[in-house]
Amino acid sequence: MAFLITFNFFGFGAGSVNFDGQKLGKPPVDWTLAATGTSQTPNWEVLRDSTAPSRPNILRQLTTTFTDSQDALAIFDKTTCRDGELSVKFKISSGPRRIRSAGMVWRYQNPRNYYLIRFSIDEGDIALFRVRDGQMRAIPGSVRHKLQTGQWYAAKVNFKGPRFHVVFDNRQLFDVTDDTLTTAGTTGLWTQAGTVASFDDFRIDKKG
Numbered sequence: 001m002a003f004l005i006t007f008n009f010f011g012f013g014a015g016s017v018n019f020d021g022q023k024l025g026k027p028p029v030d031w032t033l034a035a036t037g038t039s040q041t042p043n044w045e046v047l048r049d050s051t052a053p054s055r056p057n058i059l060r061q062l063t064t065t066f067t068d069s070q071d072a073l074a075i076f077d078k079t080t081c082r083d084g085e086l087s088v089k090f091k092i093s094s095g096p097r098r099i100r101s102a103g104m105v106w107r108y109q110n111p112r113n114y115y116l117i118r119f120s121i122d123e124g125d126i127a128l129f130r131v132r133d134g135q136m137r138a139i140p141g142s143v144r145h146k147l148q149t150g151q152w153y154a155a156k157v158n159f160k161g162p163r164f165h166v167v168f169d170n171r172q173l174f175d176v177t178d179d180t181l182t183t184a185g186t187t188g189l190w191t192q193a194g195t196v197a198s199f200d201d202f203r204i205d206k207k208g
Contacts, residue, residue, distance in 0.1 A: 015079045016203045019057040022046040027074070028059055031188070034073040034111045035066070036134070042072030042191075053089045053152055053200045064096050064194040072195075075108055075188035076204065082107065082184035083208035087156035088199050090119070092149055095195040098122050100149065102197035106159055107185040115181055116190055117157050117166065121147045126155075126173060128164060130180045139164075141176035152200075160207060 022028045027044050035042050042063040049058045061072050084106070092102050100121040108114035112134040118127050127142030145168070147153070158165040162179035165172070187204045191197045 015076065015206075016201070017076070018054045018201050019046050019059050020054065022057060024048065024057070030076065030078050032075045032077055034075060035070060036073070036111045036131070037070040038066065040065075040070075042066070042074075044072070044074045047198075049198060049200075051091070051152065052198075053154075058198045058200045059189070059202075060196065060198045061102075061189075061191045062196060064094075064196060066194040068097060068099055068193045070193065072191045073105065073108075073111060073188055075105075075186050076202065077186060079204045079206055080184050080186055081204070081206040081208060082182070083160040083206075084187070085156065085158045085205040085207065086187050086203070087154070088189065088202045089152055089154045090189075090200075091152045091198045092119070092121055092147065093196040093198065094149065095122075095193060097193050099193040100195050101192040102195055102199075103190040103192075104155065104157065104187065105190050106157070106187045107181050107183065108188060109181075109183065109185050113181065114185065115159070115164075115178075117155070118190075118192070119147055119153070119155065121149060126166065126168060128166070128176055128178075130178055132180055139176050139178045141174050143174050145173075
């Protein structure tokens with residue numbers, strides 16, 4: 001049985017997953033796997049990790065054959081929202097093409113339309129993007145931030161209307177605005193170009 005808790009109160013709700021009750025070596029239940037730039041389904045598996053923030057299990061993206069323009073997605077199906085607070089803990093392990101990046105997505109409609117916050121070791125930054133009709137465009141306001149492989153980080157993004165507020169390791173990082181994608185959607189996880197990354201303590205708080 002998956003470790004999933006969902007609360008609903010007057011139309012609002014929260015979903016939390018720490019993967020500890022999921023079957024090892026399999027994708028988690030209530031999640032959809034997808035990719036951009038390819039028809040190949042990425043390989044996301046629940047695995048044990050002794051370093052996990054909430055031991056023992058994590059979700060890891062394992063496909064390493066994707067090219068620079070191909071991204072792996074794991075989408076949480078249980079909560080749809082326009083406004084909310086999305087958070088996760090993550091660890092980037094490796095990337096075959098020195099594009100070691102992981103992230104979170106929200107207002108996800110399909111692999112061609114969603115918002116993304118990307119954490120990049122090689123670019124040395126934390127940046128927001130909109131993906132519309134398959135075109136990925138940066139939203140002005142990214143910040144330089146050194147990240148290391150093998151280290152766990154905690155990230156959170158609050159999104160309400162066109163305003164997005166980013167918190168990283170319990171520190172307020174930056175605010176940006178963008179009104180391109182306004183439709184409610186799902187949320188999830190993302191890696192770029194075959195990046196192997198692990199995730200734990202995924203949470204989405206629905207605000208509207």
